[in-house]
Amino acid sequence: MSTTSRIAIDAMGGDGGLPVMIGGAAAALAADPTLRLLLIGDEAGIHAELQRHAALAAAADVRHAPETIASTEKPTLAIRRAKTTSMGLVISAVKSREAAAAVSAGNTGALMAMAKLSLRTMKGIARPALAATLPTLGDNDLVMLDLGANTECDADNLVQFAVMGAAYSRIVLGVDTPRVRLLNIGVEELKGTDEVREAADTLRASPHLPLRFEGFIEADRLGRGEADVIVSDGFTGNIALKSVEGTARFITDLLRRAFTSSFRSKAGFLLSRPAFHMLKTHLDPNNHNGAVFLGLNGIIVKSHGGADIGGVANAISVAAKLARDGITERITADLGAIGHGEGLAK
CATH class of the missing domain: 3.40.718.10 (Isopropylmalate Dehydrogenase)
Structure with a gap:
């Protein structure tokens, strides 16, 4: 078979x-x-x-x-x-x-x-990364990695994650040229650790990749639809993911409590039920389930x-x-496009 x-x-x-x-x-x-x-x-x-x-x-x-x-x-x-x-x-x-x-x-x-x-x-990959999709206000979900497989990462690891995340975005979300950003404590070029800044320099100097590197992004902008792929080390990414999931549950639970607090609130819920259902569906993690070890x-x-x-x-x-x-074949081809099929892995 x-x-x-x-x-x-x-x-x-x-x-x-x-x-x-x-x-x-x-x-x-x-x-x-x-x-x-x-x-x-x-x-x-x-x-x-x-x-x-x-x-x-x-x-x-x-x-x-x-x-x-x-x-x-x-x-x-x-x-x-x-x-x-x-x-x-x-x-x-x-x-x-x-x-x-x-x-x-x-x-x-x-x-x-x-x-x-x-x-x-894979050849050219030093460490696998855990990637998953998250909802946004944009037209597409975003891919985020690493979400916990590697607590510490060097610049080469982050560049590899960017390449793998972009390939994932093209296949699963259908984004032709994914917008890639590195999660950081600020958007200025001087912000962040040496590893994050070095990874940014490498991505800026790799114009032939099938992605568009757009610099840094802060955690409060994750769901705004400003990126298709967000890259971080696994320690930071896992904390960010759990924060997003916890906030989503907080919002839905808070709305549920508000709508059941009085007769008037219950009447208001009947009128707003379609909108509430849409919000709940958008935030439901089951609709984005399936993290991948890339x-x-x-x-x-x-x-x-x-x-x-x-x-x-x-x-x-x-x-x-x-x-x-063919996600593995796409990643291999993308690494070769910047001449890092061997050079990135340590």
Whole structure:
């Protein structure tokens, strides 16, 4: 069977367990009937769930995994059980080319460690980065990376992240020439660490890349639609992401409380329900679910542990799109365009 549209799914990952993971796979298949899926986990449990999804049962293969990686398990311990766990086996399926990509909603640290050890980084990439999409006020979402894979980064790492993020933006968001900015404490050229300023100099001196570098951006402008790709080290990026997610939840909870505070407020909610629904949909992380470990010799997509069926389906769709459009080949070509296919990696 061709692996072009075959996605390996860690059926045991995620807070919702098998019903959510299998339900998400069924929803992804309904949206894209060309998908073929490899479901890995407790075989008996998977088959029991498949009884409720006839179409998925016909389009999926099932592989038994006797063990599961716990959400609290240390990556160093998880690596030792790679050959017997559902998470380890989905990564192995990508490595052996049985699947074009893998999706897991399990332990992020374990997934990153196992994937990096098994798949290795691409030529020209020193470190993989965790990338995800965030909503904006512009016409498109934005891609942000790194979101936690690397707490410290040098200038070369940041340049590589910019190249990978731009390739992701072109494939997933359809932006022909993504606007790239580096997250910084100010927009002036003299602001920021030596690593950030050096990365900016390199990007400015690379006019042949399929991206448009537009300097620095501050965290309060993340959602304004002023960039298609935002680059930072993983420590800063993870804090920024959690701040954005927390603010989104704060706003929706505050509005919900306000609309239920009195009879007049409840009446006002009935009139404004369409607008409130649009806001909630725009801020719902399930609609942007599917973070990607860019820079590996294989496609690994991390679904949020708390994702619902729609969120899991979205993560699977992201994995399929990246595989079909050749994200690794695009990144390799882009690195070569600036003569850094070898020079950037240390």
